[in-house]
Amino acid sequence: MPTTPLPVNWPSHIPYLARPAYSPYLAPTHLQALRTRPADASDPLPEIPRHLKPGPCPSVRITPITDPNHPAHGQAGLFATRDLAPGELILPYLGEIHIGTPPFGLPPAAADGDAPYDYGGSDYDLWLDRDADLAVDAARMGNEARFVNDYRGAPGRGGKKANAEFRVAWDPRTGERCMAVFVLTAGKRATGRARTVGIARGEEILVSYGRGFWQGRREEAEVGDADAV
Numbered sequence: 001m002p003t004t005p006l007p008v009n010w011p012s013h014i015p016y017l018a019r020p021a022y023s024p025y026l027a028p029t030h031l032q033a034l035r036t037r038p039a040d041a042s043d044p045l046p047e048i049p050r051h052l053k054p055g056p057c058p059s060v061r062i063t064p065i066t067d068p069n070h071p072a073h074g075q076a077g078l079f080a081t082r083d084l085a086p087g088e089l090i091l092p093y094l095g096e097i098h099i100g101t102p103p104f105g106l107p108p109a110a111a112d113g114d115a116p117y118d119y120g121g122s123d124y125d126l127w128l129d130r131d132a133d134l135a136v137d138a139a140r141m142g143n144e145a146r147f148v149n150d151y152r153g154a155p156g157r158g159g160k161k162a163n164a165e166f167r168v169a170w171d172p173r174t175g176e177r178c179m180a181v182f183v184l185t186a187g188k189r190a191t192g193r194a195r196t197v198g199i200a201r202g203e204e205i206l207v208s209y210g211r212g213f214w215q216g217r218r219e220e221a222e223v224g225d226a227d228a229v
């Protein structure tokens with residue numbers, strides 16, 4: 001069987017996905033919800049192009065963050081390899097699709113066994129559909145999209161906010177909903193180059209994880225500090 005090539009700088013300890021993975025604990029109702037295209041014609045889901053090739057995305061590059069002023073220094077980020085247009089699809093966010101709320105459908109650990117994996121502690125977990133209790137986690141497997149950092153504190157943004165966002169999309173190749181990374185659309189007041197270039201070649205792709213993400217991390221740190229006393 002042909003093997004999928006890996007993106008440059010892909011970490012060897014994480015399986016690279018060219019298509020979604022599925023938790024074995026998803027029930028048929030979850031899969032049915034995942035495979036149902038929402039019927040709201042007034043707010044249709046963006047669509048992944050049918051011709052999009054699975055595998056490494058030529059528009060992005062995983063890059064180690066070597067700038068000590070970057071808050072993700074020592075980690076990696078995702079950078080554009082060409083100018084990206086406002087509103088353009090960058091790439092799907094692939095990971096393991098799983099039940100979104102604890103205990104995540106997981107069987108309890110045996111008394112002498114390891115604790116079950118905690119999706120709640122993952123920094124790579126995104127909601128796909130809260131009503132259907134579906135989420136996608138790229139901590140243990142995924143594609144380049146798992147390297148998108150949050151804009152907060154990133155140098156070179158000149159006070160600007162995110163330049164990309166996570167959006168749920170419809171993928172006609174799988175017949176499923178998926179998460180994907182899109183360039184932010186140009187505001188009505190955009191002028192000049194900003195009307196045609198949302199993210200310039202060489203620029204870091206940055207989203208907003210939302211205040212909830214950082215609030216959660218602060219609370220964890222506080223509990224950690226209290227435990228350490």
Ligand SMILES: C[S@@+](CC[C@H](N)C(=O)[O-])C[C@H]1O[C@@H](n2cnc3c(N)ncnc32)[C@H](O)[C@@H]1O
Pocket residue numbers: 071072075076077123124146147148149150151152153154
């Ligand atoms: C989805 S990962 C992003 C990719 C990550 N940099 C990597 O190399 O695996 C989320 C993690 O990246 C780091 N991160 C992303 N944006 C950040 C920011 N603005 N400030 C500090 N840490 C950030 C945090 O450690 C966060 O838990």
